[in-house]
Amino acid sequence: MKKLNQSAKFLIGITIMLLTVNITLGTVLFKQSSSALLSIIQKRMLDVSNIAASIIDGNVLEKITTADINKEEYQTVLNTLKHFKNNSELSYIYCVRDNGDKKFTFIVDPSEEDPGEFGSPVVYTDALYKASLGTPAADQIPYEDNWGIFYSAYSPVFNSTGKVTGIVVVDFDAEWYNNQLLNLILTIVITIIISILAGFSMILLFININRKRIRNVYEQLEILTSNVKGILYEIDKVYEKKIGYLNIGIRDAFKSVKHDYTLRALKSTVQALSCKLGEKLDLVQQYTKIDGLTSLKNKASYLERITEIDNNIDEYTNFSVAEFDICGLKKINDIYGHQYGDMIIVDTANLLRHVFGADNVYRFGSDEFIGIFNDISEQELRELFVTFEENLTTLNNMPQRQKVHLYISKGLATFYNGKDSCYNDVRKRANKEMYNDKANFYTSRGDRRKGIDPVSRSAEDNNR
DSSP states (O other): OTTSOHHHHHHHHHHHHHHHHHHHHHHHHHHHHHHHHHHHHHHHHHHHHHHHHHHSOHHHHHHOOGGGTTSHHHHHHHHHHHHHHHTSOOSEEEEEEEOSTTOEEEEEOOOSSSOOOTTOEEOOOHHHHHHHTTOOEEOSSOEEETTEEEEEEEEEEEOTTSOEEEEEEEEEEHHHHHHHHHHHHHHHHHHHHHHHHHHHHHHHHHHHHHHHHHHHHHHHHHHHHHHHHHHHHHHHHHHTSOOOOOOOOHHHHHHHTTTOOSHHHHHHHHHHHHHHHHHHHHHHHHHHTBOTTTOSBOHHHHHHHHHHHHHTGGGOSOEEEEEEEETTHHHHHHHHOHHHHHHHHHHHHHHHHHHHOGGGEEEOSSSEEEEEEESOOHHHHHHHHHHHHHHHHHHHTSGGGSSBOOOEEEEEEEOOBTTBOSHHHHHHHHHHHHHHHHHHHHHHHTOOOTTTTTBOHHHHHHHO
16 A cells, blocks of 8 residues: 555545445345345235135134045135135145144145145244244245245134134245345345446546646646746845745656645645745845845835834833934945945945944935834943944044045934824934034035035045
8 A cells, every 4th residue: 555656545445435335235225125025025925825814714624634635625725725826926825734742734735736745744934833823924034845945924714713723824935035135136236336436437537637637736836936936036136145046846746746646745745835935935025124235124124113113102111213324425426436335335334233233223225324222221322322433433544445534424312202102203303413413524524515525635636
């Protein structure tokens, strides 16, 4: 069984089930039918024997001896029995006498061929003995005598005083009954075979149709897999990272189940595909919330975060918002090119990540970053601002920063429960402080033309 595929096991199981059910039903049907047929035969024989017994004179039957065979009384009984024999499908009908001690002998037998001789013994049966006691009865099982194998019915004949003086016996050939049972068995067997073949054919048809449908599903899954691979490839290019291709082939899954196109095999393949897709989906979801240039959280992740804050604003006791803006980025791009500008953005992101942590900082725009902080006081954040400025100064003193001295304006605001009704109330204050910081920077430079001051004068003049 281990070497059989799922379809073969299914067919064998269904065949065994059909065979078991049909044999059980056939056995029940056979027993009921054979019992019903025997009951009908017994009733028919008893009807005949009872009528014959009621017609025969018990007083006459009681006195008959071997010397009376040619007398009118004997012939009357004989003709009565012969009439029943000639007008029924019975094998034999005759009268017997109880000689006591459960021994019975023939009295009158109208059979033309090999009749039972007067006084010759009759095979004992329980039904015969019951009739000798005055109650009509019929055999439940066949018996055998010199004339064959029979089922018999027995009806007592009473004299005028109510005494049983004889018994009318009706024989029915057991061979006919047995033939009827054989025909019934044959019919049941043929019915079982036809039923199994029909069920087997229907199952095969169903399996073939099911296999075709599942094969079509496999083909669609192959197309789906190919499309997903294409999507992952495009995401790889966008993020310049390797999410990894979907390492599963639907047709390979076919081979793994030896072309067993069943729902179980399909379920196994879909589960494997679903598992792989789930893994890749987690990565895709991560990358869709990550800025491709800086690897910080992007605007989509930021918007999700502030929505979560606003939905639970009543539960917050403390959070702070910091806003950062790269001064003069547009001018840097115009003078040195966007590749240099991207380097500035990446450097800024690295500074923010190092000081404030990657989980807290979002790239909101091309030159703007926002930090959202929980469970940290405003004083501690101000101290981090000082650290940030120190790291920025160190960066500006590096040789690769001779062209541009980077300045990043900053603003900070803290949530006040009861005063602020939403996230935006806090951000507005942080934004205002950031613009004030930017204005102070330009004022200290003595030039209000925003976007020029971060670039060194000599570098700008050389570019001109």
